[in-house]
Amino acid sequence: MSKVKLELTSKQYEKLVESVFLGTWMVNSTKMELDEDFEEVRELVLSKYKEAGxxxxxxxxxxxxxxxxxxxxxxxxxxxxxxxxDEFSFWDKLVEKLAEKEMVERFGAPEGKMTDEMMEARLEIEERIGSKLEETGVTRLSFDDE
Known part of the structure; x- marks a missing residue:
């Protein structure tokens, strides 16, 4: 197997450490078993810490x-x-899920590709929901009991 060598400044190495930590954390944070391939790379990168001070x-x-x-x-x-x-993705995912719900109510369950009309409607719905959430947060969200 071929090997790759990198030459990094101490500052670049520190950013690599941060990137590898954050990437490995994201991959493993939801798993019961660690992803050993990511852990192996993480260990390799972190093992050079003394060289970078x-x-x-x-x-x-x-x-x-x-x-x-x-x-x-x-x-x-x-x-x-x-x-x-997490904060950004929460709001983004909330808008996406609320828009999906409204799309199903308006057009029925999705079947195949979205039409131009549906895509336009989806964008309009997401924009409206996003603006409303920016304005009010979750304080105005409610669930109807049926």
Whole structure:
């Protein structure tokens, strides 16, 4: 198997560490079993931490034979990137699901490709719902009991 070598500045390496941590976290956060391919790459990247002078941010857990991020550094990354992503994706997904519900009410269950009329309606519905949610948040959402 061919090998790839990278030359990175310390700053670039730190961004690679952050990217690998966040990517691995996203892949594994919803699984019962870790994705070993991602874990292998994560371990390889983190194992070079001394070369980049990141002793304050990466720790070697000798008893387990793995490298990990310092707890404070990990928390900072999760707070900075994951919470912002979760907030954005929540609203995006909420708009999408509410629009899907309205599309089914208006056009019936989807069958095949959407027509131009349906796509135009979908965009209009998403825009309207998105604007309303921006204005009111979830305070005006309600569910009818039937």
């Amino acid at each position: 990141l002793e304050e941010k990466v720790v070697h857990q000798e008893e387990m034979g793995i490298h990990d991020l310092d707890v404070d550094y990990e928390s900072k990354l999760l707070d900075t990137y994951v919470e912002e992503y």
